[in-house]
Amino acid sequence: MSLESVRQHLAETAPDLTVLVTEASSATVELAAAAHGVAPGQIAKTLSFRLKDDVFLLVTRGDVRLDNKKAKAVFGGKVKMLGREEVEELTGHPVGGVCPFGLATPLKVYLDESLKTFSEVIPAAGAINAAVRVDPIRMAEITGGLWVDVCQPPTA
Numbered sequence: 001m002s003l004e005s006v007r008q009h010l011a012e013t014a015p016d017l018t019v020l021v022t023e024a025s026s027a028t029v030e031l032a033a034a035a036h037g038v039a040p041g042q043i044a045k046t047l048s049f050r051l052k053d054d055v056f057l058l059v060t061r062g063d064v065r066l067d068n069k070k071a072k073a074v075f076g077g078k079v080k081m082l083g084r085e086e087v088e089e090l091t092g093h094p095v096g097g098v099c100p101f102g103l104a105t106p107l108k109v110y111l112d113e114s115l116k117t118f119s120e121v122i123p124a125a126g127a128i129n130a131a132v133r134v135d136p137i138r139m140a141e142i143t144g145g146l147w148v149d150v151c152q153p154p155t156a
Helices: 002-013 029-036 068-075 084-091 113-117 136-143
Strands: 019-021 043-051 054-061 108-112 130-132 146-148
Touching: 002 019, 002 130, 029 043, 029 130, 043 084, 054 113, 108 113, 108 136, 113 136, 113 146
Parallel strands: 054 108, 108 146
Antiparallel strands: 019 130, 043 054
């Protein structure tokens, strides 16, 4: 159902985008980069967090890590990653296929500034072997996402 919810959401908001389904798994950044023939940084990973009673998604480059000090300053406290079951329950997507499209529960979406390095990024699309190619600026428009700077710079 998750892949279908993404297809439906994109059909309504961005009908020109195509969901790409591969034979190979793209459940990790490394697998996704290999499946789509791009550098790991170009994979847009979606992380799920909780801060007190608020749950939100953060989309980042595949090759960066969260900077806890920056995140605390931007979000107003220490964020905690959600567990696997809670992620799937709230997003409707399995871990490895989580994306900011076609969500089961409306969630606030943030996008890290690091994504702007690329003219095209590849987030998952609701399944461990599905993705979409999209301009990061357009992804923010489609999702109503807000830009933040909460990640460490990519390592060389």
